[in-house]
Amino acid sequence: MATMTQDDRNAVATWLTLVAALIFAMVVLGGVTRLTESGLSMTDWRPVTGWLPPLDQTAWQAAFDAYRHSPEYRQINAGMTLAEFKTIFAYEYAHRLLGRVIGIVFLVPFLFFLARGRLDRSLAWKLAAIFVLGGVQGGVGWFMVQSGLVDRPSVSQYRLAMHLGLAFLIYGVIVWTALGLRHAPAYGAGETWVPGLRRAAGWLLGLVSLTVVSGAFVAGLDAGMIYNTFPLMGGHLVPVDWGQLAPWWRNLFENPVAVQFDHRVLALATTLATLGLWLQARRQRLSRRSRRIAGLLALMVLVQAGLGIATLLAGVPVWLGALHQAGALVLFTLAIAFPSSLRRLPLAAAREAG
Numbered sequence: 001m002a003t004m005t006q007d008d009r010n011a012v013a014t015w016l017t018l019v020a021a022l023i024f025a026m027v028v029l030g031g032v033t034r035l036t037e038s039g040l041s042m043t044d045w046r047p048v049t050g051w052l053p054p055l056d057q058t059a060w061q062a063a064f065d066a067y068r069h070s071p072e073y074r075q076i077n078a079g080m081t082l083a084e085f086k087t088i089f090a091y092e093y094a095h096r097l098l099g100r101v102i103g104i105v106f107l108v109p110f111l112f113f114l115a116r117g118r119l120d121r122s123l124a125w126k127l128a129a130i131f132v133l134g135g136v137q138g139g140v141g142w143f144m145v146q147s148g149l150v151d152r153p154s155v156s157q158y159r160l161a162m163h164l165g166l167a168f169l170i171y172g173v174i175v176w177t178a179l180g181l182r183h184a185p186a187y188g189a190g191e192t193w194v195p196g197l198r199r200a201a202g203w204l205l206g207l208v209s210l211t212v213v214s215g216a217f218v219a220g221l222d223a224g225m226i227y228n229t230f231p232l233m234g235g236h237l238v239p240v241d242w243g244q245l246a247p248w249w250r251n252l253f254e255n256p257v258a259v260q261f262d263h264r265v266l267a268l269a270t271t272l273a274t275l276g277l278w279l280q281a282r283r284q285r286l287s288r289r290s291r292r293i294a295g296l297l298a299l300m301v302l303v304q305a306g307l308g309i310a311t312l313l314a315g316v317p318v319w320l321g322a323l324h325q326a327g328a329l330v331l332f333t334l335a336i337a338f339p340s341s342l343r344r345l346p347l348a349a350a351r352e353a354g
Contacts, residue, residue, distance in 0.1 A: 008118040009181040015109045016178035022102045023171045024329050029095050030167070031325035034160075034219055035318045038091035040072045043149055045142040051100065053093050063089065072153040099138060106131055123177075130173060137166050157220025157253065164216040168209065171329070172336055179340040183289075197277075197284055201339035204273050208335045211266040212328050218263050223256035224316040230309050233261060267308055274301040277338075290341040297334040304331050 004012075033039045043066045044050075054060040064085045067073055073080065110127055113119050119127070144159035218224050233239040242258045245251045251258035278298035281291065304327040311320040 004118065004120050004123070012113060012119065012123070013178045013181040016174050016181070019102065019106050020171060020174045020178065022098065022105060023167065023174070026095070026098050026102060027164070027167050027171070027329055028322055028326050029098060032318060032322050033091045033095050035316070035321045036088060036091055037072070038088035039145060039155065040070055040148045040153070041067055041085065041088040041092045042096070043067055043070055045145070047138060050096065053089070060086065070149055071151060072148065075153045099141070103134060106134065126177065130170060133166070133170050137163070137170060140166055155220065157217050160220040161213050161216035165213050168212055168332060172332065175333055175336050176340060179337060183341065197280060198339050198342045200277055200280060201335070201342070204277050205335045205339065207266070207270050207273055208332055211263070211270045212332065214259070214263045214266050215328065217253060217259045221254070221256040221259055223260040224312055226256055227260060228312055228315050230312060233257070267305060271301050271305050274298055287341065290338065293334060293338045293341050297331070297338055300327070300331050300334055303327060
């Protein structure tokens with residue numbers, strides 16, 4: 001494979017940006033599907049032949065009859081009409097269809113760039129691995145849905161966290177790769193990193209990711225539907241029923257009260273860490289682009305904190321819940337973009353910067 005030109009890098013970066021935008025929409029749509037309790041409306045998984053929805057009354061009735069055997073219908077939606085079923089079916093069908101569209105939008109240009117020799121070997125292998133991860137994500141999605149089709153009328157919070165976490169991982173790798181292609185390092189050998197800042201940005205990215213995964217447990221346990229007050233929970237900073245499960249570690253994953261409290265703590269830690277990183281960045285000699293991203297990161301963490309509090313106080317309406325999930329993606333994107341934007345300074349400039 002030939003060495004990539006900057007035109008090749010820009011073309012691949014544009015394509016990956018499009019894929020990332022579609023994944024962004026996919027994650028938000030998945031949140032809406034969850035908030036509208038539509039995710040269990042499709043009781044089978046046909047990854048190859050499931051492109052089309054039911055096309056006639058007989059097919060719709062068959063899909064509805066299959067749903068009526070699910071625990072969600074029997075325990076929650078008994079008496080639902082076919083027209084009501086079509087509404088929740090539409091959300092889950094759109095979610096699955098968009099996943100297939102993303103697969104095509106990724107695979108076809110990848111094969112084109114590969115055939116034309118416009119990818120270097122390491123990038124080609126990385127992109128192939130991303131495509132495989134996308135296929136695994138489809139299987140994980142069905143693995144998650146299956147957990148709500150046996151006994152309980154909701155999916156496992158563990159599987160939901162796995163599904164959301166993998167979505168963010170795939171999205172993050174694609175964004176990081178696209179940024180690296182479009183903004184290649186401007187300096188060569190004999191230089192040094194801005195002291196400590198990139199490491200701090202990496203820790204912040206990890207904290208943002210952990211907060212996102214904790215949010216998946218909140219969603220999986222419907223933990224946002226309790227203690228819709230802030231900052232106290234039942235009149236206490238630490239809710240009295242935090243440790244009601246034994247052994248203690250089960251509270252981290254299975255106690256809705258503890259899960260909501262832990263998400264609050266992680267969100268607060270993320271907010272403070274982001275603002276601290278912004279203040280640290282202001283004292284460093286950075287490019288205009290890096291300073292702008294640091295400022296946007298600080299602004300976005302405040303917006304996201306506000307969205308989280310508003311979502312909680314309002315009892316998690318669909319539109320606010322979807323905005324909060326979208327905000328998490330925007331914050332995650334900026335947390336990736338900031339360390340990516342940091343460039344090596346020439347040694348003399350680095351010494352001058354201290």
